[in-house]
Protein backbone atom coordinates (compact mmCIF):
# COMPACT_ATOMS: atom_id res chain seq x y z
CA UNK A 83 0.00 0.00 0.00
CA UNK A 84 1.33 3.50 -0.89
CA UNK A 85 0.00 6.84 0.32
CA UNK A 86 0.49 10.41 -0.85
CA UNK A 87 -1.32 13.13 1.11
CA UNK A 88 -4.95 12.02 1.15
CA UNK A 89 -4.58 9.39 -1.60
CA UNK A 90 -3.95 5.70 -0.91
CA UNK A 91 -3.27 3.13 -3.61
CA UNK A 92 -3.72 -0.57 -2.86
CA UNK A 93 -2.28 -2.83 -5.56
CA UNK A 94 -3.48 -6.45 -5.60
CA UNK A 95 -2.47 -9.42 -7.70
CA UNK A 96 -5.70 -9.73 -9.65
CA UNK A 97 -9.35 -8.71 -9.88
CA UNK A 98 -10.51 -11.28 -7.32
CA UNK A 99 -8.12 -9.84 -4.72
CA UNK A 100 -9.15 -6.27 -5.60
CA UNK A 101 -12.77 -7.25 -4.98
CA UNK A 102 -11.88 -8.81 -1.60
CA UNK A 103 -9.86 -5.82 -0.50
CA UNK A 104 -12.47 -3.28 -1.63
CA UNK A 105 -15.25 -5.26 0.06
CA UNK A 106 -13.33 -5.39 3.35
CA UNK A 107 -12.80 -1.63 3.16
CA UNK A 108 -16.53 -1.06 2.59
CA UNK A 109 -17.33 -3.34 5.53
CA UNK A 110 -15.06 -1.25 7.78
CA UNK A 111 -16.49 2.06 6.53
CA UNK A 112 -20.03 0.80 7.16
CA UNK A 113 -19.18 -0.32 10.67
CA UNK A 114 -17.57 3.03 11.56
CA UNK A 115 -20.43 5.04 10.05
CA UNK A 116 -23.10 3.04 11.87
CA UNK A 117 -21.22 3.41 15.17
CA UNK A 118 -20.85 7.13 14.55
CA UNK A 119 -24.32 8.13 13.32
CA UNK A 120 -26.46 5.01 13.05
CA UNK A 121 -26.58 4.90 9.22
CA UNK A 122 -24.26 4.19 6.32
CA UNK A 123 -24.65 6.72 3.50
CA UNK A 124 -23.12 5.14 0.42
CA UNK A 125 -22.91 6.30 -3.19
CA UNK A 126 -22.37 3.70 -5.89
CA UNK A 127 -21.38 3.88 -9.55
CA UNK A 128 -22.13 1.71 -12.54
CA UNK A 129 -19.84 0.04 -15.07
CA UNK A 130 -17.12 -2.33 -13.85
CA UNK A 131 -17.39 -1.06 -10.26
CA UNK A 132 -20.97 -2.36 -10.06
CA UNK A 133 -19.80 -5.77 -11.19
CA UNK A 134 -17.10 -5.81 -8.49
CA UNK A 135 -19.65 -4.92 -5.82
CA UNK A 136 -22.19 -7.51 -6.86
CA UNK A 137 -19.44 -10.14 -6.56
CA UNK A 138 -17.86 -8.92 -3.31
CA UNK A 139 -20.55 -7.42 -1.11
CA UNK A 140 -22.60 -10.59 -0.54
CA UNK A 141 -19.78 -12.01 1.60
CA UNK A 142 -19.28 -9.06 3.97
CA UNK A 143 -20.57 -8.94 7.51
CA UNK A 144 -22.71 -5.85 8.10
CA UNK A 145 -26.05 -4.64 9.40
CA UNK A 146 -27.70 -4.11 6.00
CA UNK A 147 -30.70 -2.39 7.59
CA UNK A 148 -28.51 0.67 8.26
CA UNK A 149 -27.46 1.17 4.63
CA UNK A 150 -28.85 3.85 2.33
CA UNK A 151 -27.55 3.62 -1.22
CA UNK A 152 -27.48 6.50 -3.69
CA UNK A 153 -26.24 6.65 -7.27
CA UNK A 154 -23.10 8.69 -7.91
CA UNK A 155 -24.46 8.75 -11.43
CA UNK A 156 -27.27 6.99 -13.23
CA UNK A 157 -28.37 6.61 -16.80
CA UNK A 158 -31.72 8.21 -17.64
CA UNK A 159 -33.30 5.06 -19.01
CA UNK A 160 -36.19 2.82 -18.08
CA UNK A 161 -35.47 0.39 -15.20
CA UNK A 162 -35.91 -2.47 -17.67
CA UNK A 163 -33.15 -1.12 -19.94
CA UNK A 164 -29.79 -2.95 -19.85
CA UNK A 165 -28.06 0.43 -19.36
CA UNK A 166 -29.87 1.05 -16.05
CA UNK A 167 -27.41 0.83 -13.17
CA UNK A 168 -30.32 0.34 -10.76
CA UNK A 169 -31.41 -2.74 -12.76
CA UNK A 170 -27.93 -4.20 -12.37
CA UNK A 171 -27.90 -3.77 -8.57
CA UNK A 172 -31.49 -4.92 -8.22
CA UNK A 173 -30.91 -8.14 -10.12
CA UNK A 174 -27.39 -8.94 -8.97
CA UNK A 175 -27.14 -7.56 -5.41
CA UNK A 176 -30.60 -7.20 -3.90
CA UNK A 177 -31.23 -10.86 -4.63
CA UNK A 178 -28.17 -11.83 -2.55
CA UNK A 179 -28.13 -9.53 0.51
CA UNK A 180 -30.65 -8.34 3.06
CA UNK A 181 -31.17 -4.90 1.49
CA UNK A 182 -34.68 -3.67 0.78
CA UNK A 183 -35.52 -1.94 -2.47
CA UNK A 184 -36.51 1.24 -0.59
CA UNK A 185 -32.96 1.52 0.77
CA UNK A 186 -31.86 2.33 -2.79
CA UNK A 187 -32.58 5.94 -3.70
CA UNK A 188 -33.50 5.82 -7.37
CA UNK A 189 -34.05 8.34 -10.13
CA UNK A 190 -37.48 8.53 -11.71
CA UNK A 191 -36.90 7.74 -15.41
CA UNK A 192 -40.46 8.75 -16.27
CA UNK A 193 -39.57 12.40 -15.66
CA UNK A 194 -37.48 14.44 -18.09
CA UNK A 195 -33.76 14.25 -17.28
CA UNK A 196 -33.85 17.82 -15.88
CA UNK A 197 -36.81 16.97 -13.66
CA UNK A 198 -35.25 13.64 -12.65
CA UNK A 199 -32.10 15.42 -11.41
CA UNK A 200 -34.16 17.95 -9.43
CA UNK A 201 -36.33 15.22 -7.98
CA UNK A 202 -33.27 13.18 -7.04
CA UNK A 203 -31.95 16.14 -5.07
CA UNK A 204 -35.32 16.43 -3.33
CA UNK A 205 -35.09 12.77 -2.29
CA UNK A 206 -31.57 13.39 -0.99
CA UNK A 207 -32.63 16.53 0.89
CA UNK A 208 -35.35 14.53 2.66
CA UNK A 209 -32.55 12.34 4.03
CA UNK A 210 -29.75 14.86 4.52
CA UNK A 211 -31.94 17.32 6.35
CA UNK A 212 -30.54 20.63 7.61
CA UNK A 213 -27.50 20.38 5.32
CA UNK A 214 -26.36 22.88 2.74
CA UNK A 215 -24.44 20.03 1.17
CA UNK A 216 -24.65 16.31 1.96
CA UNK A 217 -21.76 14.38 3.48
CA UNK A 218 -21.57 10.81 2.26
CA UNK A 219 -19.70 8.23 4.30
CA UNK A 220 -18.31 6.61 1.18
CA UNK A 221 -18.56 7.12 -2.58
CA UNK A 222 -17.59 4.16 -4.75
CA UNK A 223 -16.31 5.38 -8.08
CA UNK A 224 -15.16 4.09 -11.44
CA UNK A 225 -12.76 5.64 -13.92
CA UNK A 226 -13.54 5.42 -17.63
CA UNK A 227 -10.81 5.03 -20.27
CA UNK A 228 -11.07 8.80 -20.97
CA UNK A 229 -10.59 9.66 -17.27
CA UNK A 230 -14.25 10.34 -16.55
CA UNK A 231 -15.79 9.52 -13.22
CA UNK A 232 -19.51 9.51 -12.36
CA UNK A 233 -20.92 11.15 -15.52
CA UNK A 234 -18.35 13.94 -15.35
CA UNK A 235 -16.44 13.88 -18.62
CA UNK A 236 -13.18 15.63 -19.63
CA UNK A 237 -13.64 19.27 -20.69
CA UNK A 238 -17.38 19.20 -20.00
CA UNK A 239 -18.96 22.32 -18.41
CA UNK A 240 -20.37 20.15 -15.61
CA UNK A 241 -16.87 19.86 -14.17
CA UNK A 242 -17.30 23.34 -12.74
CA UNK A 243 -20.95 22.98 -11.69
CA UNK A 244 -21.11 24.10 -8.08
CA UNK A 245 -24.70 25.17 -7.54
CA UNK A 246 -26.54 21.83 -7.39
CA UNK A 247 -26.03 18.48 -5.67
CA UNK A 248 -26.99 16.48 -8.74
CA UNK A 249 -26.98 17.69 -12.34
CA UNK A 250 -28.53 16.40 -15.56
CA UNK A 251 -26.35 15.71 -18.59
CA UNK A 252 -27.81 15.34 -22.07
CA UNK A 253 -24.65 15.06 -24.15
CA UNK A 254 -22.68 12.29 -22.48
CA UNK A 255 -19.92 11.23 -24.90
CA UNK A 256 -20.44 7.67 -23.64
CA UNK A 257 -23.91 6.31 -24.39
CA UNK A 258 -26.59 6.64 -23.25
CA UNK A 259 -26.44 10.46 -23.69
CA UNK A 260 -28.89 11.38 -20.92
CA UNK A 261 -27.80 10.82 -17.35
CA UNK A 262 -27.76 12.40 -13.91
CA UNK A 263 -24.56 12.86 -11.92
CA UNK A 264 -23.38 14.02 -8.53
CA UNK A 265 -21.32 17.19 -8.83
CA UNK A 266 -17.83 17.86 -7.46
CA UNK A 267 -18.95 19.84 -4.37
CA UNK A 268 -20.83 16.70 -3.25
CA UNK A 269 -18.09 14.26 -4.26
CA UNK A 270 -15.40 16.28 -2.52
CA UNK A 271 -17.37 16.58 0.69
CA UNK A 272 -17.50 12.80 1.17
CA UNK A 273 -15.63 11.25 4.09
CA UNK A 274 -14.09 8.69 1.76
CA UNK A 275 -14.03 7.98 -1.96
CA UNK A 276 -12.85 4.68 -3.34
CA UNK A 277 -12.07 3.84 -6.95
CA UNK A 278 -11.61 0.31 -8.26
CA UNK A 279 -9.86 -0.30 -11.57
CA UNK A 280 -8.66 -3.56 -13.05
CA UNK A 281 -7.02 -4.65 -16.26
CA UNK A 282 -4.36 -3.28 -18.59
CA UNK A 283 -6.99 -1.14 -20.34
CA UNK A 284 -6.93 1.16 -17.27
CA UNK A 285 -3.12 1.39 -16.96
CA UNK A 286 -2.42 4.43 -19.13
CA UNK A 287 -5.25 6.51 -17.69
CA UNK A 288 -4.39 5.47 -14.13
CA UNK A 289 -0.85 6.76 -14.67
CA UNK A 290 -2.18 10.07 -16.03
CA UNK A 291 -4.67 10.48 -13.18
CA UNK A 292 -2.37 9.52 -10.30
CA UNK A 293 1.03 10.69 -11.51
CA UNK A 294 0.32 13.25 -14.23
CA UNK A 295 -0.06 16.95 -13.71
CA UNK A 296 -2.49 17.78 -16.50
CA UNK A 297 -4.18 21.12 -16.93
CA UNK A 298 -7.11 21.09 -17.04
CA UNK A 299 -7.12 18.11 -14.71
CA UNK A 300 -8.87 14.92 -15.72
CA UNK A 301 -12.19 14.38 -13.91
CA UNK A 302 -10.94 11.37 -11.91
CA UNK A 303 -7.98 13.50 -10.75
CA UNK A 304 -10.40 16.15 -9.46
CA UNK A 305 -11.78 13.83 -6.77
CA UNK A 306 -10.52 15.30 -3.49
CA UNK A 307 -12.73 13.75 -0.82
CA UNK A 308 -11.27 13.72 2.70
CA UNK A 309 -9.52 10.49 1.71
CA UNK A 310 -9.30 8.91 -1.75
CA UNK A 311 -8.55 5.19 -2.03
CA UNK A 312 -7.63 3.33 -5.18
CA UNK A 313 -8.00 -0.45 -5.34
CA UNK A 314 -6.23 -1.65 -8.46
CA UNK A 315 -4.78 -4.86 -9.83
CA UNK A 316 -1.21 -5.32 -11.05
CA UNK A 317 -2.20 -4.91 -14.71
CA UNK A 318 -3.82 -1.53 -14.07
CA UNK A 319 -0.89 -0.43 -11.87
CA UNK A 320 1.70 -1.55 -14.42
CA UNK A 321 2.84 1.95 -15.47
CA UNK A 322 2.86 3.57 -12.00
CA UNK A 323 6.22 4.60 -10.62
CA UNK A 324 5.34 6.69 -7.56
CA UNK A 325 2.54 4.42 -6.32
CA UNK A 326 3.58 0.80 -6.71
Ligand SMILES: O=C1O[C@H](COP(=O)(O)O)[C@@H](O)[C@H](O)[C@H]1O
Pocket residue numbers: 127128129130131155156157223224225226227230231232233256
Ligand atom coordinates in the same frame (compact mmCIF):
# COMPACT_ATOMS: atom_id res chain seq x y z
O1 LIG B 1 -20.63 5.20 -17.76
C1 LIG B 1 -20.08 4.99 -16.71
O2 LIG B 1 -18.74 4.74 -16.70
C2 LIG B 1 -17.95 4.85 -15.51
C3 LIG B 1 -16.70 3.99 -15.71
O3 LIG B 1 -17.09 2.66 -16.03
P1 LIG B 1 -16.05 1.51 -16.31
O4 LIG B 1 -16.89 0.32 -16.76
O5 LIG B 1 -15.09 1.97 -17.38
O6 LIG B 1 -15.33 1.21 -15.02
C4 LIG B 1 -18.75 4.46 -14.27
O7 LIG B 1 -18.02 4.70 -13.12
C5 LIG B 1 -20.06 5.26 -14.27
O8 LIG B 1 -20.82 5.02 -13.11
C6 LIG B 1 -20.86 4.86 -15.47
O9 LIG B 1 -22.11 5.54 -15.57
